[in-house]
Amino acid sequence: MNSVPRQRLVVIGNGMAGMRTVEELLRRAPVRYDITVFGAEPHPNYNRIMLSSVLAGEKQIDDIVINPLSWYAEAGITLHTGDPVVAIDAKAKIVTSASGKAVPYDKLLLATGSKPLMPPLPGLELPGVVAFRDIADTDAMLKAAEAKQRAVVIGGGLLGLEAAWGLKRRGMPVALVHLMPTLMERQLDVEAGGMLQKDLTERGLHFFTSGQTERVLGEAKAEGVVLADGRSIPADLVVVAIGIRPNVDMGKAAGLDINRGIVVGDDMATSDPDIYAVGECVEHRGQVFGLVAPLWEQAKVCAARLAGDTVATYATPALSTRLKITGIDVFSAGKLAAEDDGDEEVVFRDATKGVYRKLVVRDNKLVGAVMYGDVADGGWYFDLIKGDTDVTELRDRLIFGQSFADAGCCGGAKGSIDVAAMADDTQVCGCNGVSKGAIVSAITEKGLTTLDEVRAHTKASASCGMCTPQVQAILSFVTGADAAAPEAMCKCTDHGHDFVRHAIIDQHLKTQDAVRKVLGWKTEDGCAKCRPALNYYLLCAWPGEYVDDYRSRFINERVHANIQKDGTYSVVPRMWGGLTTPDELRAIADVADKFQIPTVKVTGGQRIDLLGVKKQDLPAVWADLNKAGLVSGHAYSKGLRTVKTCVGSEWCRFGTQDSTGLGVKLEKLMWGSWTPHKVKLAVSGCPRNCAEATIKDIGIICVEAGYDMVIGGNGGIEVRVTDPLVRLSTEDEVLEYSAAFMQLYREEGRYLERTAPYVERVGLAYIKKRILEDDAGRKALYARFLFSQSYAQNDPWAERASGGVDSHEFQPLAVVN
Amino acid sequence: MNDWIDIGTLADIPRLGARTLDTPLGEVAVFRTGDDDVFALINKCPHKNGPLSEGIVMGRKVACPLHNWVIDLNSGEAQAPDEGCTTTLPLKQDGDRLLLGLVVSTKKVAHG
Structure with a gap:
């Protein structure tokens, strides 16, 4: 083949179908063509079906790029992004782009995809009306969501529902108008469609089924929609997602046979034998395409034909559908x-x-x-x-x-995936058309060890992710190691943290056993990773109902002290806002003497650490401290640790507000709360910031005009300076906003994720939306925090010192001579 | 095995938990699994002597509270990739009584 001079292949369309064809072609005939690709969008090739995950904030644009620019360079492909082809001369075999590039071809591949179907409604041209088709549409929706406006989505199919859910996740009130009586009627029966509508209604979406949109309201911009029955729905953003139609412009330009789509034969060639077409722009045997699986099949056949194969033929495979809404x-x-x-x-x-x-x-x-x-x-x-x-x-x-x-x-084992029994040609990844055999050979030939590597090399489970457990099982089977999926909570489950949390709420799971049973845990009683996480998630979801499981606590939280390297413990009493009294100090000194505590140290959080306490002495130490009014400082907990303060206006000549007093109030408000990871606060009395509030989870910096609230800071290994959130004018506001943020973090932070990575993950804009822009939402968060606190503020030391809680912890089982 | 010492009942040990006792062989941890099996081990992780009794019990394993080594309650062996072994002691149930054998099985001497 090397002796044949290279032919020129021009690809119009830099989307999933076109690039998949090129990938397949390069695999089969790497040197047959010089390839030029034209893309209308200014991006490299990305996974369009994951745009809904970007919208929902579960993925970033970078995460959904299939082939980065470097891939084109390495493969020797000339790529023109943001430069659509505007003319095809099929006789002279030359294409011309918008910027005037004229490129000759031997073979031409059309992969121009589809356009959103727009109903003939008055007002669709108004600003504020968008489709849901590409990155630009997604950006427009995200921008609208940032401004926290109201949205109406027209269309209750896959795309419309995913758009509606994504916008809802971004904090917008969303109504959805659907022409038919039930949702997703082409993929779901009435029963399942009804369950879907019920679940989504509970999650806060509003539905107008059997709703025919008549027009978009507004003069200078979209202000809502009016339905045929007279109902009107106010909105600042109107998303039209009723379907797609093949983009046949290029086919027309080339003079090809066009019906609904560009007509292709079983060989994927159009009516011009040198022009091929794949993807959503084509029509094959009267059928047009909107799901991804047939596209892969077309790409395979088309690549084979381009590579010189004369027998490969396309037949539409059976199709399956899955909705990408987390937890549904x-x-x-x-x-x-x-x-x-x-x-x-x-x-x-x-x-x-x-x-x-x-x-x-x-x-x-x-x-x-x-x-x-x-x-x-x-x-x-x-x-x-x-x-x-x-x-x-x-x-x-x-x-x-x-x-x-x-x-x-x-006799198959329950819930397990029998990889050994799986045939090599069993299709594992429906989205990307990857068989078990292909995955196995990639793992063995390239020495892959992680799920991400397998995804990178084979694309298996890289799209919708539904087959992740199977891919993981194959990886484990081939490598013999339990290579955990990065998003799985632990080896006991394939589910990620967010999935489990949603399931706990949505399915009203109220015990760890229920979670493990319903979600198909692989172990009877979980492990040291998932048990503490589940315990926290349940505690957070069902305050007052869920009974804390001390056996799912790390030792420090179980005995309310910090284990040290020699098996002794450290004890840190709370000093509210860093304040103490002579009596408290005397009690601490007496305890240190009485129990021969070897080390007494001042901590970084403005309190006193008693180090080297024997476990059996803990209850007595606590009892003595309790007598002086000292309670647990929770220096051991994934919870509120300390509120550091400077002296503030009471004493300091620079102090603008009573930072110490505010620190005490914050600590009284928040002590005892359990959180995904430890939480530290600080209040500084002036911008000199002596309490170092800008590296705390929540920091308050007093200024003449009020209080600057900053969030998401972190000392430790990876120092992160806080992000400024808001300037507040009263102490009451500080308490409300701080508690609301705390509750947001409690509800959404993944176990062992501190506020710094949490804020980075969800984005400051999102936090602002929830805390600043949604007054009712913030107050609700605050109320939920207070409710939870009503069950949390019991001194664990007192319960154990005199209350007899967990007394077995501190006594030997038997005395042996 | 002649000297079985009565150390209490199954109910004295919390399910998925452990209790400890001092013995001439050192501190011993007695574990109870989710399905009421009991095991006795010297209360030292082969890694840095962490008190295994304070770890989280899962199945027939315990995770050391200091550095999360996972120790098999039956064999005392650390789970790969970690290497090491904690001494196990014979323990049997007689009715509801727990009887501990204060003899170290020779093949299970710690080598970590």
Whole structure:
């Protein structure tokens, strides 16, 4: 092949289908073509289906880039971004771009994708009306969300729902208008669509089903929509997501056969044999495309043909759908319902758990599956559908899922993925069309050890992520190691922290056992990683209801002291705002003498540390300290540690406000609270900032005009200076805003994630939206914090010193001579 | 094995927890698993002598509170990649009584 002179391939469209074709082509025939790519968007190739995750704040744009610019350079591809092709001369075989570049080709590939379908509504041209199609649309929506306006989404299909949920996650009030009576009616039956609507309504979305939009309101900009039945919905942002239509402009320009899309044959060639087309711009045997799986198949066939293969042909594969809304699991494939008397429906429904599944069986074969709530078996059902498998043997157990069905015939372990039994050509990643065999050979040939590496090399599980457990299982199977997925909480589960937290709330899981059972934990009692996390999440979700499990606490939190390297403990009494009294100091001195405590040290948080206390002495030490009015300083907890202060206006000649007094108030408000990780506060009396408030989780810096609140700072290994949040004018406001931020962090911070990484993860803009721009939301956060505190503010030392709590901790089991 | 010492009942030990006692062989930790199995080990992690009794019990393992080494309660072995072994002691249940054998099994002498 090397002796053949290189041909010129021009690709119009830098999207998923086009670049996938190029990747496949490079794999098959790396030197056959000089390749030039034109893209209309000013970005490298990215994963369009993940835009909804960007909108929801779960991913950044960088995370969804498929091929960075360096990839094009390494592959020798000439890339022109932001420069759409405007003309094709199919006779002379030359394309011309908007900027005037004329590039000749031997073969041309059209991968121009689709355009959003826009209904003929008056007012669609107004500013504030956007589609949901590309990065620019997403940016426009994010900007609107930042201004905390109201949004209306038109369209209750996959795209519309994901757009609505993303905007809701960004803090906007969102209404969704859908023409049909139930959501996602093309993928879900009425039952599942109804469950979806109910769940999303509970999460705060407003629905107008059977709603026909008549026009967009507004003169200079969009101000809302009016429905045909007269209802009107005010909005500053109108997102139109009713569907897509193939972008056939280039096909027309080249004089190709066009129907709904650019017409291609089974070989992916258009009516001009030197022009190919793939993706959402094509029409194949009367069908146009909107899901990703057929695109991969087309790319494969098209690349084969471009590489000289003369037999590869395309046939549309069976399709499955999944909704990307965190915590809501929906799956469907094939038929949604029985179509005639010969079809059977098998239905399973657990309303309490919000689980629903329906299977459609025809001639002893599975032809359709609709699942809601628990979709773990979706892939298995999909395999049965695609494989045209006779399910007569499984028929009775089919509805309960793979582990149950397999257990009946061949003793498969519950919930496990049997990698060994999986055929090499089993498709693992539906989004990217990756088989088990491809993953195994990538792992062995390239020596891959982590999930991220496997994703980078094979793209398996890199799109929707649904097959992550399978990919992980294959990785573990091949490498023999339990290489944990980076997002999994621990080896006991494949779920990430956020997923588990949402499930705890959404499914009303109130015990650790319930969480582990419902979410399919692989271990009976969890491990040292997930147990403390679950304990915290449950404590945070159900204050007053969930009973703290001390066996899921690290030793320090279990015995309310800090274990030292020699197995003794340190004891730190609370000194409110760093204030103490002669009596307290005398009591501390007496305790140190009485129990022969070897080291007494002043901490960085303005209190006194008694180091080297024997465990059996702890209750007596606490009892003596309690008598002097000293309580636990929680110096051991993932919770509020200390509020550091400077002396402030009471004594300091520079002090502008009573920083010490405010520090005491903050500490009285927040002590005893459990948080994802430790929390430290400081209050400085003037901008000289002697209390070092700018490296605290929450810092208050007093100024003449009031109080500057700063957040997300951190000392320690990775120093991070706080971000300024707001200037407040009264102490009461400081208390409310600080507690609201604390509660936000409590509810959203991942266990062992400090405020600094939390703030960086969600973004300061988001915090501002929740704390500053949403008055009702902030007050609600404050109220939830106070409610939680009403159960949390009990001195754990007193409970143990005299209350007999956990007394077994401090006494030997037996005395042996 | 002749000398079995009565050290109390199963109920004295919290499920997924441990209690300790001083013995001529050093401090011993007695663990109770989620399914009510009991194990006795010298209360020292093979790594830095951390008190294993203070760790989180999971399945038949305990995570040392100092540096999170995971020790198998049955064998005393540290979980790979860490290497080391904590001495285990014989323990049996007689009715609801727990009987500890104060003899170190020779093949289980710590080598970490």
